[in-house]
Structure formats: structure tokens, C-alpha cells
Amino acid sequence: MPHLIIEYSANLEGAVEIAGLVKQIHDAALETGVFPIGGIRTRAERRDIYAIADGHADNGFIHVQARIGVGRTPEVRQKAAEQIFSTLKAATADAFAKRPLGLTLEVVEID
Numbered sequence: 001m002p003h004l005i006i007e008y009s010a011n012l013e014g015a016v017e018i019a020g021l022v023k024q025i026h027d028a029a030l031e032t033g034v035f036p037i038g039g040i041r042t043r044a045e046r047r048d049i050y051a052i053a054d055g056h057a058d059n060g061f062i063h064v065q066a067r068i069g070v071g072r073t074p075e076v077r078q079k080a081a082e083q084i085f086s087t088l089k090a091a092t093a094d095a096f097a098k099r100p101l102g103l104t105l106e107v108v109e110i111d
Helices: 018-031 074-091 093-098
Strands: 003-009 041-047 060-069 101-110
Touching: 003 018, 018 041, 018 060, 018 074, 060 074, 074 093, 074 101, 093 101
Parallel strands: 003 041, 060 101
Antiparallel strands: 003 060
16 A cells, blocks of 8 residues: 655745645656555645754755555666656746755655
8 A cells, every 4th residue: 555645844835736746746656557546645744843954944845755565676666756756846846946945755665
């Protein structure tokens, strides 16, 4: 049962349409063919307390954690990660161009 968890800094409210981002990430994960439609769960978690780099108020972040079952090859995990991250970059391009915005993606195998 794959889980995609999108954490984002509270200061991105209004700069990134989070509900749309959740849908885009969810759809991108399904398009990889790696994640079964019957088990995939995608959600966003706003973070109100955080510190980023020099602490400037404009600094923002989005971190996607893809928690997947064991057994996929490193190549399959890498390809899925690249597709999801590409979608993340495209979905946040406007905000990224206007402010400091850190984007990360992590793939974690779970039992």
C-alpha cells in the first residue's frame, strides 16, 4: 500500500494550490505503473513550525515522501521518483520562480 505524503511550509498557502498539487502527484504516481490504484494514498500535511536556511520568512519547502512496499528494483524506484519529481517541479514552477523554494522527494520502502 503506497503512501505519498506531501509536507509543505505554511507560507506557501496562496502561492501553491495544494489540493491541485495532491491530485497531480497522485496522478503522476499512478502513471508510473509502479503503484496499484487500489492501494495508493496521497495526502498533504501543512507544517506551521519550521526553520529553513537563514530563517527568512519567504523561504518555503515542499517534501514528498513516497512510502512503497519492498521488492522493487533500484531502477524502478528511480524511474518512479524522477516522474513524480518532474511533476512536482512543473506544478510549483511559478512559486519557484518567485521565491526561495526547496523541493525534495524521498522514496522509502516499508513492510
